[in-house]
Amino acid sequence: MAQTYHTTVGSRSYRFASLAELMAKATPPRSGDRLAGVMAESAEERVVAQMVLAELPLTTFLNEALIPYEEDEITRLIMDDHDADAFAPIRHLTVGDFRNWLLSDHATSDVLTEVKAGITPEMAAAVSKLMRNQDLILVAKKCRVTTAFRNTIGLPGRLSTRLQPNHPTDDVTGIAASILDGLLYGSGDAVIGINPATDNVAQSVKLMRLMDEVIQKYQIPTQSCVLTHVTNTLEAIEQGAPVDLVFQSIGGTEATNRSFGFDLSTLAEAEAAAQSLNRGTVGRNVMYFETGQGSSLSADAHHGLDQQTCESRAYAVARKFNPLLVNTVVGFIGPEYLFDGKEITRAGLEDHFCGKLLGVPMGCDVCYTNHAEADQNDMDNLLTLLGVAGCNFIMGIPGSDDIMLNYQTTSFHDALYARRVLGLKAAPEFERWLEEMQIFQDVSTHRLNDQLPAAFANSLRHLPKEPRHGT
């Protein structure tokens, strides 16, 4: 049952009124927790909270819900789906011992796969708060989460990209231009995914058809997604639209998801509907989720929890529905939640680690807004760190500039940089396609073709003479 936590350091005594408060105060500093009023009041209090947290048995999180079981369907999901057999090998550990165990040679890739169903989001969040960035990278790299639809994503030594051809008025020629640019830079194996400017069913269906036609014509081993509300995609499926992946933004509390206009039953319905279309060729993972620290606080639905714990709980939602891709859009939310490059970097590594530990196919939108204290150098750093950590996928956008959503994320060039310096490759099916289409001279050394590949040269002859988009 709920208890309070006390400790004394030198002459000062510290008291934490609840497990939620202890977790929040043990969290590395970030502006969203300050905004919520849950942050540690001093640097010392933070480390003291971490020390107290390190002594807690992992079983604490099975006995004490951070949000009451009766009030929140995600708490119920976490508790009801917990696998006691998978948990058995780590059941005796404290949070501090859990960190040691994760870093130890006992925790091999195979062992981590076996225990993941025994780890709750709160355990993952708690141990991450004790870990340095290098710990988060090292353990995440040991976790293997592989998914498939028309290609296989998350294999060791691979880094995939979402091609994000957004356009402020959804102009089809403008979108096609960005798709071509991306494909010719080797982008798009995770998904070709559009955020629609006009968010309704008719527009979504149109964009689904556009991408489906391109994928079919060039026989690209990838999948498409329109990032519209799950209920819009369900309606599109009923209309017979070519839906590969179903998108939804998700959060770690029931109230967050209700503010987004869905609950767990909606996602179950969507997964079943998309699977019934049987459009995958090498796998049946049909969901694409996006998350990000701060969304629960932003919806006033955080129940006094710190934002990183809320985020970790979102991965319990994700793993229930067997997603192909889960993307933490880490720097999009703005400086009131993650203030600067340092906070964005830490959050990106935490999210990737927690997701992977829980068995979620994590990717990251390595990004920032113009009112955050961050720049391209911060993104280079986080991209490199995530590449080292074995991140499944990142975004790819022309020149880092999303002209629809008004933020900066990783470019097609950035992905090739990461693949080159870290020796990473695209998904194997897509890699073969890049070579067959002569987009690369030599895909193993990441040498692009200096000439325009024949199939695309032909397409460019069909360009309209006059631009159709406005000024």
Add this chain to the structure above:
Amino acid sequence: MAHDPSSPIVVENPWERLNAFTDARIGLGRAGVSLPTSKLLAFQLAHAQAQDAVHCPLDVEALSTELTQALDLSEATLRLHSHAQDRAMYLQRPDYGRRLNDESREHLQQAAASQQRYDLAVVVVDGLSALAVQQNSAPFLGSLYQMLSSDTADWQLAPLTIVEQGRVAIGDEIGGLLNADAVLVMIGERPGLSSPDSLGLYMTWAPEPGLKDDRRNCISNVRPAGLQIEEAARRFFLLLKEARQLKLSGVKLKDRSEDDVLEGDSASGSTRNFLVAD
């Protein structure tokens, strides 16, 4: 494969001419797999301008003078400040930006002591881009005031207010204190890389503190290279007249305006494009 020493250092992209069809940064070319220097610096310039737009303070004095002259105002503008003392605080505490500081609240209460009711209060707020407000306020309000004065109905306007370090919701407190039936907040939007000067327009009927987004209507991307100033003024004027007639704002009004946009912009379901032309 051996490297050809005669090949160019920067490889241009033959599809660069697709730039005519989108503002996206396509066809940039490459040095190896990296951005060519000229494209790198063009990006850095755009980011610098967007950052400057966030941090550049509003020149209240200049704006006030400009608006007083351009709109031929008979009374001085009221200068207000949110509870956020400075930009650093503003960026981290959105709740502070949504309410007035004590001094401004008292100032406004004195100004509104006559108990006179107004049809519309116009609130100019720096938001995340003082540049947007500085550049676009006078032309926009010039258009709007002309429409209001030539309308068949009479429009009583509250004193014009200018707010520093404010967010959208601060307009509801100001409109309420001024006894206005409707409030228009003109605010600098989060600057994009290619749009550091974008103005947002928010309207609330029956403003009072504590209202949520579902009670407001928004017209976004108002700037010379985006939604034209004249057109934005026209759309806002129609929205305002409808709000006055129905005595409401927010979701119910918004649905109607979105239908209009749908008919105009995306009724055609065609996916025809050069990639799948044959």
